[in-house]
Amino acid sequence: MGTVLAGRGKGNAMTQALWxxxxxxxxxxxxxxxxxxxxxxxxxxxxxxxxxxxxGPPVLQPFYDVAKLLGKExxxxxxxxxxxxxxxxxxxxxxxxxxxxxxxxxxxxxxAFVGDVIVVIYLMVLPSxxxxxxxxxxxxxxxxxxxxxxxxxxxxxxxxxVLALVVVIVKTGGQLNLAAIAQQTPVYxxxxxxAFLVSLLCIQAKxxxxxxxxxxxxxxxxxxxxxxxxxxxxxxxxVMHALMLVAxxxxxxxxxxxGFGTTxxxxxxxxxxxxxxxxxxxxxxxxxxRVRIDQAMKFFWVYCGIALVLAxxxxxxxxxxxxxxx
Amino acid sequence: MNTTLLIPIFLPLVxxxxxxxxxxxxxxxxxxxTLCISIVAFAVAILIFTQGSxxxxxxxxxxxxxxxxxxxxxxxxxxxxxxxxxxxxxxxxLYSLKSMAGAKRLNEYYGAILLTIxxxxxxxxxxxxxxxxxxWEIVTAxxxxxxxxxxxxxxxxxxxSFAMIGASDAAFLxxxxxxxxxxGTFVMSDINLATTxxxxxxxFLLLMTAAITKAGAMPLHTWLPTSGEYASASxxxxxxxxxxxxxxxxxxVLVVKGLFSLQxxxxxxxxxxxxxxTIVVAVMIAMVQHNLKKLLSYHAISxxxxxxxxxxxxxxxxxxxxxxxxxxxxxxxxxxxLCGGAVExxxxxxxxxxxxxxxxxxxxxxxxxxxxxxxISGIPPLNGFVSKWMVYQGIINxxxxxxxxxxxxxxxxLVAAMFGSALTLASFVKLIHSVxxxxxxxxxxxxxxxxxLQTTPMIVxxxxxxxxxVFYYIPLKLFIYPALGLxxxxxxxxxxxxxxxxxxxxxxxxxxxxxxxxxxxxxxxxLVPTWTCGEVQPNDQMIIPGTHFYKTVSSMNGxxxxxxxxxxxxxxxxxxxxxxxxxxxGLLRWLHSGxxxxxxxxxxxxxxxxxxxxxxxx
Numbered sequence: 001m002g003t004v005l006a007g008r009g010k011g012n013a014m015t016q017a018l019w020x021x022x023x024x025x026x027x028x029x030x031x032x033x034x035x036x037x038x039x040x041x042x043x044x045x046x047x048x049x050x051x052x053x054x055x056g057p058p059v060l061q062p063f064y065d066v067a068k069l070l071g072k073e074x075x076x077x078x079x080x081x082x083x084x085x086x087x088x089x090x091x092x093x094x095x096x097x098x099x100x101x102x103x104x105x106x107x108x109x110x111x112a113f114v115g116d117v118i119v120v121i122y123l124m125v126l127p128s129x130x131x132x133x134x135x136x137x138x139x140x141x142x143x144x145x146x147x148x149x150x151x152x153x154x155x156x157x158x159x160x161x162v163l164a165l166v167v168v169i170v171k172t173g174g175q176l177n178l179a180a181i182a183q184q185t186p187v188y189x190x191x192x193x194x195a196f197l198v199s200l201l202c203i204q205a206k207x208x209x210x211x212x213x214x215x216x217x218x219x220x221x222x223x224x225x226x227x228x229x230x231x232x233x234x235x236x237x238x239v240m241h242a243l244m245l246v247a248x249x250x251x252x253x254x255x256x257x258x259g260f261g262t263t264x265x266x267x268x269x270x271x272x273x274x275x276x277x278x279x280x281x282x283x284x285x286x287x288x289x290r291v292r293i294d295q296a297m298k299f300f301w302v303y304c305g306i307a308l309v310l311a312x313x314x315x316x317x318x319x320x321x322x323x324x325x326x
Numbered sequence: 327m328n329t330t331l332l333i334p335i336f337l338p339l340v341x342x343x344x345x346x347x348x349x350x351x352x353x354x355x356x357x358x359x360t361l362c363i364s365i366v367a368f369a370v371a372i373l374i375f376t377q378g379s380x381x382x383x384x385x386x387x388x389x390x391x392x393x394x395x396x397x398x399x400x401x402x403x404x405x406x407x408x409x410x411x412x413x414x415x416x417x418x419x420l421y422s423l424k425s426m427a428g429a430k431r432l433n434e435y436y437g438a439i440l441l442t443i444x445x446x447x448x449x450x451x452x453x454x455x456x457x458x459x460x461x462w463e464i465v466t467a468x469x470x471x472x473x474x475x476x477x478x479x480x481x482x483x484x485x486x487s488f489a490m491i492g493a494s495d496a497a498f499l500x501x502x503x504x505x506x507x508x509x510g511t512f513v514m515s516d517i518n519l520a521t522t523x524x525x526x527x528x529x530f531l532l533l534m535t536a537a538i539t540k541a542g543a544m545p546l547h548t549w550l551p552t553s554g555e556y557a558s559a560s561x562x563x564x565x566x567x568x569x570x571x572x573x574x575x576x577x578x579v580l581v582v583k584g585l586f587s588l589q590x591x592x593x594x595x596x597x598x599x600x601x602x603x604t605i606v607v608a609v610m611i612a613m614v615q616h617n618l619k620k621l622l623s624y625h626a627i628s629x630x631x632x633x634x635x636x637x638x639x640x641x642x643x644x645x646x647x648x649x650x651x652x653x654x655x656x657x658x659x660x661x662x663x664l665c666g667g668a669v670e671x672x673x674x675x676x677x678x679x680x681x682x683x684x685x686x687x688x689x690x691x692x693x694x695x696x697x698x699x700x701x702i703s704g705i706p707p708l709n710g711f712v713s714k715w716m717v718y719q720g721i722i723n724x725x726x727x728x729x730x731x732x733x734x735x736x737x738x739x740l741v742a743a744m745f746g747s748a749l750t751l752a753s754f755v756k757l758i759h760s761v762x763x764x765x766x767x768x769x770x771x772x773x774x775x776x777x778x779l780q781t782t783p784m785i786v787x788x789x790x791x792x793x794x795x796v797f798y799y800i801p802l803k804l805f806i807y808p809a810l811g812l813x814x815x816x817x818x819x820x821x822x823x824x825x826x827x828x829x830x831x832x833x834x835x836x837x838x839x840x841x842x843x844x845x846x847x848x849x850x851x852x853l854v855p856t857w858t859c860g861e862v863q864p865n866d867q868m869i870i871p872g873t874h875f876y877k878t879v880s881s882m883n884g885x886x887x888x889x890x891x892x893x894x895x896x897x898x899x900x901x902x903x904x905x906x907x908x909x910x911x912g913l914l915r916w917l918h919s920g921x922x923x924x925x926x927x928x929x930x931x932x933x934x935x936x937x938x939x940x941x942x943x944x
Contacts, residue, residue: 017829020826025833071845077853094833118718125751133758139856158748166741239841
């Protein structure tokens with residue numbers, strides 16, 4: 001922002017815009033994150049299969065799935081608000097793409113790109129919001145129930161997520177810049193660890209994985225929010241989910257685990273961090289039953305809330321007396 | 327000396343006063359006159375804004391050292407708010423031409439609108455506290471008049487508003503007299519009191535009460551939802567949503583940064599507490615409302631919290647964020663009320679569970695309402711996000727740069743503000759779902775889009791929401807920084823390249839369209855009936871109203887009790903003071919029983935007391 005206000009040269013702004021275009025479409029944006037996300041989807045399915053003593057799908061299965069969906073016809077409900085119904089997945093995907101590009105640019109270039117940590121927290125709401133508006137526009141009663149659950153889930157995990165953000169800001173000494181936050185490792189402290197673990201659960205809910213999949217719950221409301229989506233529109237939702245599967249763990253790594261180093265030995269270490277977060281998410285997914293929405297809200301507001309208020313107090317004490325491990 | 331400053335004040339005031347007494351049969355005159363004068367006022371406001379520091383002085387009277395001068399001074403803060411206040415006046419007049427066409431008391435309605443316009447211009451230009459108070463009262467009185475034009479039960483709402491704002495105006499008067507005693511002058515630019523002893527603190531609290539009651543912050547907010555329920559939407563859009571916020575926050579900035587220099591830690595905590603509490607509590611109540619306009623009114627309260635919190639941080643970015651939020655709020659809340667009014671007028675009801683699926687029938691209203699709703703929920707890259715983001719930066723900056731008690735509590739303020747934003751989103755998801763998306767009830771099959779006179783103001787306001795969000799540095803540099811005397815290059819601490827982000831989101835949408843296009847190559851789109859797993863139901867039974875969305879929240883242990891008490895008016899100062907008043911009159915009634923022996927007893931008792939006092943027997 002500061003550089004834009006300072007009125008840098010026109011040619012420079014043009015180059016910047018062209019570079020941004022490359023970043024968002026090719027690397028580290030769409031093509032790269034999309035491929036990586038589908039690979040992560042395969043990891044989720046493979047590990048789940050192993051946990052359940054099955055063989056699991058081949059590596060390319062998620063790609064086949066998306067390709068197959070592209071070949072199916074798009075069904076639009078007669079009663080739907082069609083523009084919102086069709087625009088919702090597009091906007092959701094675009095928002096997630098921007099989110100992942102911001103986080104990747106921090107990892108690759110070690111400087112803030114487009115937004116700071118507050119912007120990222122707000123962009124993380126976009127996929128859920130798009131899902132809610134799209135399903136609400138489909139005029140399907142099951143989808144409406146799914147939308148209400150999704151919204152309540154957002155309300156639920158937003159409180160602990162904001163508290164976790166406070167812990168991070170206290171730990172990093174009032175930093176908002178993602179690149180500066182990424183250079184510190186709040187997880188090496190009691191409060192940071194608590195915040196990381198609760199944020200992991202929030203990510204679980206954002207991804208819509210069991211135990212927080214009540215918005216989609218196939219068995220009772222027939223995929224709820226996604227019920228009326230089919231063909232290429234459903235494919236866009238799947239792409240969005242794949243992007244989220246990269247972006248959200250990357251957010252945790254950037255904020256809590258000391259950032260995603262991209263050169264030499266740190267790269268292997270970073271990939272290790274990503275796999276760790278992903279495997280934790282998958283294990284939680286596979287070892288828990290789905291909870292009801294009121295249970296989930298109570299869990300996030302009361303239990304996670306109390307844990308994180310404690311974490312904030314610990315972090316504040318720690319920063320006041322310079323005790324780093326608190 | 328510049329007489330231009332007199333035009334936006336006295337032209338509308340005189341015309342409005344004349345209109346009040348104009349016979350109701352001439353129905354064209356009020357419309358034409360109000361439209362012309364609001365256009366003139368807006369044009370003059372632009373002139374005043376561009377010309378910079380104009381002044382005007384006229385000595386009215388002088389008794390001893392009490393001078394009553396009509397001092398007008400177009401300061402940057404006042405001039406920019408004036409510009410927007412006059413703009414809102416014009417847009418609402420335009421909207422009213424159609425929406426109030428069938429109203430009975432047209433002359434009073436338009437007269438009061440002109441009085442509001444003139445009064446608020448007076449407040450924003452006045453440099454003399456007594457004149458400020460006089461114009462302030464004119465706006466209060468015209469609010470009363472405007473609410474009464476609403477229809478059934480609007481008298482009750484008008485009385486409640488007038489009682490509460492009137493009581494706060496009494497506090498204002500008392501505060502002004504204390505300020506005068508302390509500083510010996512009414513000229514605002516000459517006053518700067520330090521809040522170090524009891525009397526300046528009391529004066530500060532009194533003036534703050536006036537400001538936050540006008541703006542509608544808790545706990546003195548209850549006039550707002552009541553009028554929201556009964557007043558017409560254009561009135562809500564003009565006063566509580568837009569001009570009352572502008573004026574209330576203008577006064578608060580004036581009090582905090584001009585008349586006083588805040589040196590008491592407790593006062594900062596109080597301000598921040600009012601801000602944070604207002605955000606969360608009001609939005610929790612808003613979430614469970616069933617009436618469209620009442621829901622919007624509670625959000626008009628909740629959003630004030632961000633403005634107060636921003637100002638309470640006393641950091642450049644926080645104050646700038648608070649004032650910018652005031653402007654943004656006025657824009658999107660005005661738009662939301664206008665959309666709500668159009669829906670109520672076209673569908674015949676504002677009850678959320680009787681609406682639905684109107685997005686297909688009223689697409690312009692829907693688009694404007696969606697943009698404004700996303701703005702108020704702080705979705706990037708719209709304007710509501712920018713000002714909230716600035717307020718958050720202010721809070722974080724306060725925590726790291728100040729040592730007061732309020733600064734130490736910064737996590738509390740930050741969590742309240744950010745969590746409140748998520749709840750706001752939830753509340754507006756419910757609104758959008760139950761009014762515009764979901765299913766169309768059979769009753770509403772023939773609903774049509776509102777007239778262009780009504781949709782034009784909505785489009786203008788929604789476009790402003792987008793513009794002020796995507797190019798937020800323009801309003802900041804043009805209006806906010808000069809108004810507060812801030813340095814543009816050092817104020818913002820965070821990073822948000824809104825223009826680039828919007829471009830990148832557009833690129834993302836194009837990529838999505840590309841995927842859709844690939845999908846389209848082989849197969850066509852097909853329209854199908856709603857799939858309900860084979861269970862065929864009549865249309866009206868398939869509607870899931872948004873009013874059911876948050877039953878989970880309102881039936882949670884602990885919250886359920888609070889909601890119940892709130893519903894019964896336990897937290898309403900108007901009801902509570904009403905109860906105290908009834909108790910006092912009950913006591914007096916009991917004393918005045920009409921029985922001679924009773925009176926004689928009291929007389930004897932009084933004489934005995936007198937005797938004791940006079941003879942000093944003790």
